[in-house]
Amino acid sequence: MNEFETRGQRLIALCLLGFLLFNYPILALFNAPSTVFGIPVLYAYIFCAWAALIALMAWVVEKRG
Amino acid sequence: MLQGWIIVFTSFAYLGLLFAIAYYADTRADAGRSVISSPYIYSLSLAVYATAWTFYGSVGRAASDGIGFLPIYIGPTLMIALWWVVMRKILRISKQNRITSLADFIASRYGKSALLGGAVTVIAVIGIVPYISLQLKAVSSGFLILMQYPEIVMPAKFAVPVAQDTALWVALILALFTIAFGTRHLDAAEHHEGMVAAIAFESLVKLLAFLAVGIYVTFVIYDGFGDVFSQAAAHRDLVPMLTPLSGLSGNYASWVWLTILSMAAIMFLPRQFQVAVIENKDERQLNKAIWLFPLYMLAINVFVLPIAFGGRMHFPAGIVDADTYVLTIPMAEKQELLALLVFIGGLSAATGMVIVETIALSTMVCNDLVMPVLLRLRSLRLNERPDLTGMLLGIRRGAIVLILLLGYLYFRLAGEAYALVSIGLISFAAVAQFAPAALCGIFWKGGTRRGALCGLLAGFGVWGYTLLLPAFARSGWLPIGLLEQGPWGIELLRPLELFGLKGLDQITHAMIWSMIANVGAYVAVSLSGSPSAEETRQASLFVDVFRTSRAGGGARFWRGTASVPELHSLLARFLGAEAADEAFHGYARARGLRWPEEAPVADADFVHFVETQLAGAIGAASARIMVASVVKEEALTLDEVRAMLDEASQIIVYSHKLEQKSQELERATNELRAANERLTELDRLKDDFVSTVSHELRTPLTSIRAFSEILHDHPDLPEADRARFLGIITKETERLTRLIHQVLDASRLESGRTEWHESLVDLREVIEDTVAATSQLFREREVRLETRLPERVPKVVADLDRIVQVVVNLLSNAVKFVESGRGRVEVAVLEDGEFVRVDVRDNGSGISLEDQRIIFDKFRQAGDALTGKPQGSGLGLHISRRIIERFGGRMWVESQPGDGACFSFTLPSVRELAFARAA
Numbered sequence: 016m017n018e019f020e021t022r023g024q025r026l027i028a029l030c031l032l033g034f035l036l037f038n039y040p041i042l043a044l045f046n047a048p049s050t051v052f053g054i055p056v057l058y059a060y061i062f063c064a065w066a067a068l069i070a071l072m073a074w075v076v077e078k079r080g
Numbered sequence: 081m082l083q084g085w086i087i088v089f090t091s092f093a094y095l096g097l098l099f100a101i102a103y104y105a106d107t108r109a110d111a112g113r114s115v116i117s118s119p120y121i122y123s124l125s126l127a128v129y130a131t132a133w134t135f136y137g138s139v140g141r142a143a144s145d146g147i148g149f150l151p152i153y154i155g156p157t158l159m160i161a162l163w164w165v166v167m168r169k170i171l172r173i174s175k176q177n178r179i180t181s182l183a184d185f186i187a188s189r190y191g192k193s194a195l196l197g198g199a200v201t202v203i204a205v206i207g208i209v210p211y212i213s214l215q216l217k218a219v220s221s222g223f224l225i226l227m228q229y230p231e232i233v234m235p236a237k238f239a240v241p242v243a244q245d246t247a248l249w250v251a252l253i254l255a256l257f258t259i260a261f262g263t264r265h266l267d268a269a270e271h272h273e274g275m276v277a278a279i280a281f282e283s284l285v286k287l288l289a290f291l292a293v294g295i296y297v298t299f300v301i302y303d304g305f306g307d308v309f310s311q312a313a314a315h316r317d318l319v320p321m322l323t324p325l326s327g328l329s330g331n332y333a334s335w336v337w338l339t340i341l342s343m344a345a346i347m348f349l350p351r352q353f354q355v356a357v358i359e360n361k362d363e364r365q366l367n368k369a370i371w372l373f374p375l376y377m378l379a380i381n382v383f384v385l386p387i388a389f390g391g392r393m394h395f396p397a398g399i400v401d402a403d404t405y406v407l408t409i410p411m412a413e414k415q416e417l418l419a420l421l422v423f424i425g426g427l428s429a430a431t432g433m434v435i436v437e438t439i440a441l442s443t444m445v446c447n448d449l450v451m452p453v454l455l456r457l458r459s460l461r462l463n464e465r466p467d468l469t470g471m472l473l474g475i476r477r478g479a480i481v482l483i484l485l486l487g488y489l490y491f492r493l494a495g496e497a498y499a500l501v502s503i504g505l506i507s508f509a510a511v512a513q514f515a516p517a518a519l520c521g522i523f524w525k526g527g528t529r530r531g532a533l534c535g536l537l538a539g540f541g542v543w544g545y546t547l548l549l550p551a552f553a554r555s556g557w558l559p560i561g562l563l564e565q566g567p568w569g570i571e572l573l574r575p576l577e578l579f580g581l582k583g584l585d586q587i588t589h590a591m592i593w594s595m596i597a598n599v600g601a602y603v604a605v606s607l608s609g610s611p612s613a614e615e616t617r618q619a620s621l622f623v624d625v626f627r628t629s630r631a632g633g634g635a636r637f638w639r640g641t642a643s644v645p646e647l648h649s650l651l652a653r654f655l656g657a658e659a660a661d662e663a664f665h666g667y668a669r670a671r672g673l674r675w676p677e678e679a680p681v682a683d684a685d686f687v688h689f690v691e692t693q694l695a696g697a698i699g700a701a702s703a704r705i706m707v708a709s710v711v712k713e714e715a716l717t718l719d720e721v722r723a724m725l726d727e728a729s730q731i732i733v734y735s736h737k738l739e740q741k742s743q744e745l746e747r748a749t750n751e752l753r754a755a756n757e758r759l760t761e762l763d764r765l766k767d768d769f770v771s772t773v774s775h776e777l778r779t780p781l782t783s784i785r786a787f788s789e790i791l792h793d794h795p796d797l798p799e800a801d802r803a804r805f806l807g808i809i810t811k812e813t814e815r816l817t818r819l820i821h822q823v824l825d826a827s828r829l830e831s832g833r834t835e836w837h838e839s840l841v842d843l844r845e846v847i848e849d850t851v852a853a854t855s856q857l858f859r860e861r862e863v864r865l866e867t868r869l870p871e872r873v874p875k876v877v878a879d880l881d882r883i884v885q886v887v888v889n890l891l892s893n894a895v896k897f898v899e900s901g902r903g904r905v906e907v908a909v910l911e912d913g914e915f916v917r918v919d920v921r922d923n924g925s926g927i928s929l930e931d932q933r934i935i936f937d938k939f940r941q942a943g944d945a946l947t948g949k950p951q952g953s954g955l956g957l958h959i960s961r962r963i964i965e966r967f968g969g970r971m972w973v974e975s976q977p978g979d980g981a982c983f984s985f986t987l988p989s990v991r992e993l994a995f996a997r998a999a
Contacts, residue, residue: 023165026370030161037154037339039332048322053306055322058385061150065157065378072161073371 025075029068036064084227087423091223094285094424095257095431101281102261102274109273116276117361119368124280125355126373127287129156129346130380131433132218133211133504135286135426138381140403142388146321151335152508153381155342157374163366166347167356169522171366173625174357178696181440182353182514183448187701189521189622190529191615194701197448199533200514203540204350205441205483207510212437212487214503215430220247222407222426226419232408234401251488254434255481262439263476272439276359279436282428287380289425293406294383296418297390301409305386312389317397321389337588341505344512347519350440351433358440434484442479447699450475455705468653472698493555505587506547509594513539516599525619527602528611535602539594542578546590549575627732642711647690650710654697663693687711772954776819780812822955829962836966840875840990841883843909843916850887851907854895863895863903873909873916874989878967883987886960890920890983893956897924897981915969915986926977935973936961960985 035041045060052059105115115121134152141149170185179185183204187197223246225234261275302308312318346352391405400408407426410418451472516539517532552558553575566574573579576586578593611619651660661675667689668675687707694703787805791797797805828834851867858865887907894905908919927935936957961971964985975981 026161026164030158033154033158033161034339037151037158038336042332042335050306050309053304053310055309057322058147058309061147061154062378062382065154065374068157069371069374069378072374076164076367076370 022075026072029071029075032071033068036068037061087223087226087420090420090424091427094427095253098257098278098281098431099260102278104274105277106274109271114273114361116273116280116359117365119365120372121277121280122355122360122365123369123372123376124283125276125359126352126369127283127376127380128279128351128355128432128436129349130283130286130377130429131211131504132215132426132430134380135290135429136218136222136403136406137504138384139388139391139405140401142384143392143402143405147385148334148338149384150381151338152342152345153377155339156346156377158339159343159346160370160374163370166519166522167366168363169625170357171360171363173522173622176625176692177621177700178692180358180447180696180699181444182348182350182518183444184695184699184701185353185357186514186517186521186532187448187699188695189518189618190527190532191612191618192700192704193529193533194448194452194705196529196533196536197444197699197701198452199536201441201444201449203510203513203536204444205486207507207543208350208437208441209483209486210490210503211507212434212484213489213491215434216247216250216487216491219250219427219430220245221404222423223250225404225407226411226423229411229416229419230414232400232411234404245492247491248488251484254431255438255484257431258435258438258442258480258484259477261435262442262480263473271359271361275435275439276355279355279432282432283376285428286425286432287376289421289428290380290406291383293410293418293422293425294387296413296415297409298383298386301390301413302386308386308389311393315393318389318392334585334588337591338505341508341512341587341591344515345508348511348514349437349508350444350511351436354436354440354443434487438480438483441483442476443699445479445483446472446475447702450479451698451702452705455702467656469656472654506551509543509547509587509590510540512591513543513594513598516595516602520602521619522622522625525616525623526606526611527619528606528609529615530609531602531604531606534605535598535600538601539598542594542597543590546575546578546593547586550586642687644686646710647687647707650706651690651693654694654706663689773823776954777816780816780819784809784812784816819955822959826955826959826962829959829966836879837881838877839880841878841880842873842875843883843918843987844869844873846880846883846887847907847909847918850884850891854888854891857892857895858905861895861898861903862901863898863905865891866904866906868906868908870909870911873911876916876967876987877990878987879963882963886963886985887918887920889956889960893983894920894922894924898922899924911989912986914989916989917984917986919982919984921980921982923980926979927973927975927981928977932973932975936971 042057042061045057047056049056050059108115116125138149138152173179174185177188179188183197183200186200187193190196221234225232261278262272298305298308302311309322313322347356387405387409388402391400391402391409394405394409394412407419407422410422513536516535517527520527521532549558550563553560553563563574563576565571571580576589578589581589581592584592648660648664651663655663664675667686691703691707694706697703698706787809791802791805825834847867847869851865855865891905891907895903898905902923904923906919906921908921910917910919964971964987967987969985969987971983971985973981973983
């Protein structure tokens with residue numbers, strides 16, 4: 016399996032992970048009235064998960080070899 | 081300070097700056113130093129996705145339902161992860177076939193069908209025009225609101241006279257702007273470098289403007305994110321928005337469908353296809369874009385919620401439209417500069433979208449709608465005109481003006497009917513209809529032209545029925561009863577609850593039914609018919625793009641005759657004589673010909689080349705018609721195309737196999753060569769060995785023979801001499817025996833026929849025993865022998881007799897090379913990591929560096945010929961090293977000439993084993 020295919024498969028896996036993270040039922044777990052540093056936990060979760068997903072994508076495409 | 085003229089002046093200054101940037105980038109491109117080949121510019125240009133709809137509308141939607149706007153940006157983030165697989169393929173296909181637009185792409189895939197291209201164009205125009213009018217509305221209402229400063233008044237809902245309408249002026253200025261960038265000249269590759277640079281700059285401006293107002297609201301008006309939300313929690317009517325999701329069928333379903341919808345939008349909005357595919361210069365730009373573009377979307381969304389909550393808390397309900405919070409909050413806080421910056425940000429978001437969208441749509445209208453019709457109308461005699469470039473540009477310019485005026489018309493007629501967000505989503509749903517035909521088309525060869533057309537029309541029909549019809553009804557153009565009772569009173573057909581599907585929002589409802597219709601019709605019709613020859617060949621070119629690029633591309637499917645001058649004049653008509661000459665030059669040069677003196681052969685390859693060039697200017701479908709009009713083609717039957725495809729894939733398989741075989745052969749050859757070298761070396765060594773051995777044998781033999789002859793010839797020798805001679809003979813015989821023994825030993829070691837008796841050996845004991853056994857030798861030569869042995873050393877696994885042999889060899893060597901009387905030899909045993917090491921150090925004359933390298937080789941001895949004859953067979957060290965290596969150890973020498981030598985060897989210790997036994 017060459018580098019292109021590996022990278023493609025990793026990115027597909029990340030896309031599936033994103034579908035899982037931003038969907039029922041994971042999303043429903045965070046739809047609660049509590050807060051993190053004053054921020055509603057759902058909002059905090061979505062933005063953190065989003066940032067983490069982007070970081071992973073950056074890691075996959077920028078990694079050498 | 082915010083007078084009308086300042087706002088107008090700033091806006092024009094901003095547009096002027098855009099012109100300057102675009103002009104600069106175009107000049108650079110002409111000079112061959114493109115600015116847009118940077119992946120950063122590419123990523124920023126993708127951010128044309130964020131329009132005025134994002135800039136103003138996200139806050140508006142967030143203010144009513146919390147996080148409902150987020151899937152529109154999360155969807156593209158997920159989709160772009162798949163770009164590595166999907167977009168790379170689309171890019172490769174588009175480069176090879178010189179695709180000029182989305183309509184061209186779909187038409188090309190399904191046999192260069194002009195009908196399909198036209199259908200895609202019509203759907204795109206109908207779907208996108210409301211979206212353009214939305215941008216006009218955003219700019220004009222932003223302008224009107226800002227003009228009222230310091231009052232905050234929503235723009236009048238009633239129509240102003242057309243001539244005084246800001247939106248009309250905005251539309252006209254943008255039309256001029258787009259014409260200037262988009263149709264400056266006809267480019268065979270449809271690259272608009274200036275436009276892309278300007279768009280990238282606009283993306284930067286809108287991001288900065290939005291971040292500025294976000295930071296102002298969050299950190300200046302409020303005290304950080306936590307503060308905004310905790311203050312919002314105190315408002316009773318805002319509390320439900322803090323946990324905005326509820327109910328599986330409602331919120332979550334619309335969340336999922338909105339995600340899918342925007343995944344399609346990021347690929348198939350005409351402007352996204354334009355910047356991502358048509359304007360792309362290098363596939364490698366994807367690398368950075370895959371994470372930079374999602375990062376951009378994250379950044380532009382971080383402050384949406386604080387601004388939305390801030391606006392809700394700032395203004396009493398119902399006074400200020402939530403879509404304008406971004407602008408009205410800075411105005412209410414008397415931040416004039418910030419308000420102006422926000423207005424410019426909104427302007428950049430709107431203009432960016434309008435410019436790219438109209439360029440993309442005008443290319444589609446020109447290449448896939450107008451040209452195929454004009455070319456078919458024989459009465460126009462287009463074939464006889466020498467130069468059609470002016471006409472092409474004219475059609476595009478006309479299309480740009482027309483599209484913007486349509487946008488304005490829609491704005492006048494229906495502009496106030498809906499909030500910003502719903503119009504944008506209706507457009508998204510329209511372009512999502514392209515997804516099945518385009519995406520399946522690049523992975524599935526079975527899709528046919530009829531299937532794609534039926535799917536597209538079915539999906540578009542459902543879209544019109546479930547989204548457009550209700551919009552018209554609500555605007556009062558159709559009876560509202562249509563929505564409530566259904567057409568002809570049939571409740572099952574109510575556009576918003578089709579077949580009784582209830583409880584979903586309008587977009588989700590429309591998406592579910594239109595996708596079922598679209599995909600269903602596409603698959604069913606494709607499978608029920610069979611593709612034509614042209615469709616089969618295009619399907620193969622698209623689906624197997626990564627394989628066919630090596631096997632000759634599209635040229636191999638053509639048979640016929642053509643004339644070079646006719647093809648040249650055809651190209652010149654659409655590209656201009658200069659560009660046509662240049663293209664022919666390039667083609668001829670690649671084949672070592674000098675155009676125009678030497679004309680290339682008008683073979684399949686050449687006709688394909690001309691058709692692709694032409695496709696870059698007028699689209700694949702029109703190019704096909706034009707080329708077919710000047711060459712005599714033999715139609716290929718479907719079976720022939722299939723046979724060619726089979727043949728081609730066979731050839732690919734064979735060539736792959738051949739490549740593998742030749743690699744294997746090469747490997748085998750290399751191995752053989754290495755073996756041969758090794759054999760030659762061995763042969764040389766054997767010769768050396770034989771000559772050295774015979775030399776070594778001859779020396780003692782000669783002396784034995786000489787002394788025997790003396791004894792034989794002189795029976796009267798004195799007893800003392802006789803005894804001395806006999807002593808020499810005995811000694812030489814012993815030396816001979818030893819030598820033969822060693823030669824045999826060495827050869828056994830080398831051939832691996834030696835028997836080994838492995839046991840646990842205590843090196844300390846070995847040293848003590850050997851030192852005791854050889855002490856006589858040392859005493860004779862008056863050499864001092866010292867030992868440094870630790871209390872305990874780990875045992876090693878070895879053959880005891882062989883190790884003794886090694887140590888004896890080292891000691892007898894050492895004693896030989898030191899000076900009698902002053903000589904000193906030291907033996908030490910020590911632990912060296914996982915090894916046990918033995919050092920035998922002497923204070924003799926040392927060994928030169930050169931000798932150190934060869935001393936372990938066979939029959940090599942230290943010392944030069946001048947100092948007398950070598951003392952030994954030259955096999956001892958060689959044998960010793962072999963023995964040590966046999967037990968996993970290492971043997972080496974360290975020496976400074978004149979300062980003694982130290983021979984060392986190591987053997988791996990078996991400490992654990994020793995401990996286990998002790999316990």
